[in-house]
Amino acid sequence: MPVIEVEGLVVRYGDVVAVDGVDLTADAGQILALLGPNGAGKTSTVETLEGYRRRAAGRVSVLGLDPARDHTALTRRVGVMLQNGGVYPGMGAGEAVRLFASYYDDPLDPAALLERVGLAGVARTPWRRLSGGEQQRLSLALALVGRPQVAFLDEPTAGVDVQGRQVIRTVVRELRDAGVCVVLTTHELEEAQRLADRIVIVDRGRVVAAGSLSELLTAGAGGSIRFGAPAGIDVAALADRVGAAVTEVSPGDYEVATDATPAAVAAVTAWLAQHDLPLADLRAGRERLEDVFLRLTQRQ
Amino acid sequence: MRALAAQTAAELRLTLRRGESVLLTIAIPVGLLAFFSTVKVLPVPAGVHRPVQFLAPGILALAVMSTAMVSLGIATGFERQYGVLKRLGATPLGRPRLLAAKTVAVLAIELLQVAVLVGVALALGWSPSPGEAPAAGAVILATAGFAGIGLTMAGALRAEVTLAGANALYLILLLIGGVVFPLGSLPTALADVARALPAAALSDALHAALGGGRGGAGAWVALACWAVGAPALAAVTFRWE
Numbered sequence: 001m002p003v004i005e006v007e008g009l010v011v012r013y014g015d016v017v018a019v020d021g022v023d024l025t026a027d028a029g030q031i032l033a034l035l036g037p038n039g040a041g042k043t044s045t046v047e048t049l050e051g052y053r054r055r056a057a058g059r060v061s062v063l064g065l066d067p068a069r070d071h072t073a074l075t076r077r078v079g080v081m082l083q084n085g086g087v088y089p090g091m092g093a094g095e096a097v098r099l100f101a102s103y104y105d106d107p108l109d110p111a112a113l114l115e116r117v118g119l120a121g122v123a124r125t126p127w128r129r130l131s132g133g134e135q136q137r138l139s140l141a142l143a144l145v146g147r148p149q150v151a152f153l154d155e156p157t158a159g160v161d162v163q164g165r166q167v168i169r170t171v172v173r174e175l176r177d178a179g180v181c182v183v184l185t186t187h188e189l190e191e192a193q194r195l196a197d198r199i200v201i202v203d204r205g206r207v208v209a210a211g212s213l214s215e216l217l218t219a220g221a222g223g224s225i226r227f228g229a230p231a232g233i234d235v236a237a238l239a240d241r242v243g244a245a246v247t248e249v250s251p252g253d254y255e256v257a258t259d260a261t262p263a264a265v266a267a268v269t270a271w272l273a274q275h276d277l278p279l280a281d282l283r284a285g286r287e288r289l290e291d292v293f294l295r296l297t298q299r300q
Numbered sequence: 301m302r303a304l305a306a307q308t309a310a311e312l313r314l315t316l317r318r319g320e321s322v323l324l325t326i327a328i329p330v331g332l333l334a335f336f337s338t339v340k341v342l343p344v345p346a347g348v349h350r351p352v353q354f355l356a357p358g359i360l361a362l363a364v365m366s367t368a369m370v371s372l373g374i375a376t377g378f379e380r381q382y383g384v385l386k387r388l389g390a391t392p393l394g395r396p397r398l399l400a401a402k403t404v405a406v407l408a409i410e411l412l413q414v415a416v417l418v419g420v421a422l423a424l425g426w427s428p429s430p431g432e433a434p435a436a437g438a439v440i441l442a443t444a445g446f447a448g449i450g451l452t453m454a455g456a457l458r459a460e461v462t463l464a465g466a467n468a469l470y471l472i473l474l475l476i477g478g479v480v481f482p483l484g485s486l487p488t489a490l491a492d493v494a495r496a497l498p499a500a501a502l503s504d505a506l507h508a509a510l511g512g513g514r515g516g517a518g519a520w521v522a523l524a525c526w527a528v529g530a531p532a533l534a535a536v537t538f539r540w541e
Contacts, residue, residue, distance in 0.1 A: 052541075075392045085425045086387025088379065090314055102306035146391070238438055 001064075003028050003181040004049065009058035011044045011162055011205075018204035021058070026198070028149070031176050033196035034185040036296055041205040041259055042185040043083060049183070050080050062150060070225040076104065077217050079148030093122035093138050097145055104146035117141045118167045131163030140168060144175070151175055153184040157191050158242050165243045167194055189289050199289075203297040225268060226255040226291075228280030231280045246272050252280070260284030280287045303393055307401035315371060324470075325366045325413060330420055332480060333359040337424045342481045354513060356421035356428065357435075357506035358479040361442070365473060365499055368406050368443045370466045373450025376402070377462035380454060380476030381493040386541045403505050406443060431509030436472060439507035441523040445498045448530025473499035482513065497521070498526040 002025040011019035019041040034042045047053045048060060051067035051074060060067060084210040087096050097114055101107035114120045117137040122130060130138065136156060145150055153172070157165045172195055175182050185193055186205050192199050192213075199216055201209040210215055231251035239246040244258035258264045265284055272279055281293075309468030315321050336342050337352040344354045354516060378384050388398060418426075449469070452461045473479075477499030483491040494500045501522035 052386070052389070072392070072394065075394075078390070080389075080390035082383055082387055084383050086383035088310075088384055089382060090312060090317055091310070095310070095313075098308055099310050100391065103303045103393045142387075216496060218367070 003063055004032075004260060005059070005061045005152050006049070007044070007059040009048060009060060010056040010057045011041070011048055011053050013190050017205055019048070019055075021203065022205070022207055024200060024207070024210075026181050028181050029176055029179045030182065030197045031172060031182045031195055032198045032200065034183065034202055034300065035189065035192045035196075035293065036185075036187065037177050038187055040187075040202045040297070042293060044205075045155055045202070046154055046183060046185055050078065050152055051075075058289050060175065076146065077149045079143035079146060079151040081136075081143040081151070081153040081156055083158070085127070085135055085139055085206035087135070087138065087142070091121050093130065093134070095146045096127065096138060097141055101145045106147060107145050108147060113141050113145055115211045116287075117171060120145035132159040132160075135159045136160050137164060140171060144171070148180065150183070151183045153182065154155065155186060156184055157186070157188070167231050178235075182221040189293055193289050196208055198256065201293060201296055208296040209292065211287065215253060217289065225265060225282070225284045226281045227254050227256075227268065228252055229254060233275070233277060238268070238271050241271045302398050304401055306521040307393060307397060308404045308408075311401050311405035313533065315375065315405060318375070321371045322374070322444055325363065325371055325409060326416060327429065329363045329366065329413065329417055330378045332362070333417060333420055334424065337421075345482045345484060348512055350425060351483050352421055352424045352426045353511060354482065354507070355480065355513050356417070356426045357510045358477070358503045359421075360414065360417055360435075360439075361419055361477060361499060361503035361506055362474060364410060364439055364442050365446050365477070365501060367409045367413065368446035369450040370470050371409070371450075372402065372406055372447055373454045373466045374459070375458065376451060377454035377459040380540065381459040383541070389540060403447075406447065410439065411430060413537050419536060427511075428508070429511035431511075433509075435506055435509040438502055438509065438523060439518075441520075441527040442498055442505075443525065445526030446528045448526070448532070448534045449498070449536040452530065452537060455534060455540075472498060476500065478503040478507070478513070494513075496522055498530075501526070504516050 004023055004024060004026040005091060006024040009019050009022040012018065022041070022045055034045060037043050044053060049057050049062055049067055051071040054068060063077055065072055078201060092182065094110065094114060094149060097110040114123055118141055119134060119141065121138055122134060127135060127138065135161065138154070143153065152182060155169050160168060172182055172184070196213070198210070198212055200207055209270050220254070229252060235246040235248055235254065242256055242258060244256055246254060246256050249255050256264070265282070269279065333355055337355055340351055342351065344351050348354045397458065450466060453465055457465065476490060476494040477497070483494055483500055485492065497520060501519040504513070504519035505523060508519070
């Protein structure tokens with residue numbers, strides 16, 4: 001039975017529909033990424049699962065509980081990392097972890113947890129003097145100190161430097177390997193691509209695609225060649241030469257509707273060379289996640 | 301129980317660590333008490349010969365207001381603004397234990413204030429009447445009322461507005477609260493309004509209990525109304541995020 005089940009979730013703020021019929025499932029030992037542009041409804045969805053938002057419609061279950069009705073029971077089993085900290089500004093990192101540990105019956109050892117997220121050296125530094133990356137890692141530690149079965153991480157790597165990202169990714173993978181169900185939201189493709197077992201792309205309150213990374217890349221990615229070149233080249237002439245339709249998807253970004261055979265790629269590059277046109281980049285075969293993402297979330 | 305104890309200790313540590321809070325709750329009351337007890341520039345009620353007799357109960361009232369209304373209101377306002385209250389909502393701590401921890405922390409700070417201020421007042425020659433029980437009752441009622449006012453502001457306004465508003469209210473109630481000079485020195489209409497407010501009601505009740513002035517049943521009625529009404533208003537209007 002899935003740890004998280006969401007069916008037809010609708011969240012409204014007055015007349016604004018933030019979440020418009022989202023379906024989701026996530027299992028134990030799985031990292032699920034909710035990926036979408038800012039304002040897509042990711043945080044509203046996650047905050048409904050955390051029990052902060054009332055749903056206007058739909059069915060939501062976390063560990064078999066209703067987050068709105070069984071909030072108290074759920075708080076013992078769920079770890080939460082909010083988008084904006086939520087730690088007393090004057091409280092030291094170690095002090096905060098020890099305080100949060102006191103809320104749970106069987107918490108992790110605060111000192112070991114600080115070590116694990118790389119904050120042992122700043123244990124006495126108050127929250128407001130930590131760097132953005134350190135604050136995010138402290139927030140992560142506070143989400144984990146109660147040994148949760150589900151961890152909701154809202155934009156966990158936002159504003160975090162490279163080393164900090166490594167720590168956060170390692171800890172998130174350890175959670176997954178320990179059987180925790182991890183739900184993270186991100187607007188960064190790379191984060192979803194690196195971490196997630198399952199990616200759900202959300203846009204304007206709706207799920208526009210869901211699956212593993214390779215499923216998302218294969219779906220709808222028919223054979224094509226895409227390349228970058230100066231805007232406004234003669235696509236009709238190129239189409240004649242290659243023997244397939246050529247469209248300028250956006251200024252300077254072209255798509256050739258043919259299987260990406262070596263011969264077809266050679267024809268494209270030869271034509272460009274003949275017309276003395278520079279080639280900015282060339283992608284053949286499967287789409288990149290960025291292409292899928294942009295295609296699905298393109299604003300009309 | 302462990303969570304409540306840890307939360308209370310954390311609330312106390314954070315309060316004592318904020319310099320402006322210690323200034324407002326300890327240094328200013330002690331300073332006012334010592335200054336006006338030794339420099340006789342303010343009027344005292346008829347029949348009171350030493351200013352400290354009148355000042356000590358009034359300054360105790362000011363101390364209660366500074367902790368329960370100003371310090372609590374400002375701290376809670378910023379906790380709301382920084383998302384601390386929201387984050388705590390996702391832990392098993394729960395709102396009842398959070399409120400209990402804040403209550404115990406406020407009472408503990410008040411005990412500290414009473415110890416310091418009574419010590420200073422005695423050193424300045426204060427000889428209180430033996431009215432500890434009614435004084436303690438008045439302080440508890442006033443604490444509930446002031447906390448209700450502070451939390452109403454904290455739960456509805458931006459933290460910066462609460463900061464400014466609570467400090468402004470502190471200054472106004474200091475002037476019309478029977479704290480450093482008797483209400484009788486004010487114009488009658490203003491004094492009548494002031495008597496309905498919790499600061500004057502508390503200082504009246506403390507003057508009646510500890511000496512230095514007279515207080516009637518009206519003060520107790522006002523204290524009781526604020527003790528019920530203000531927290532009820534806070535409970536209804538408080539927004540946690």
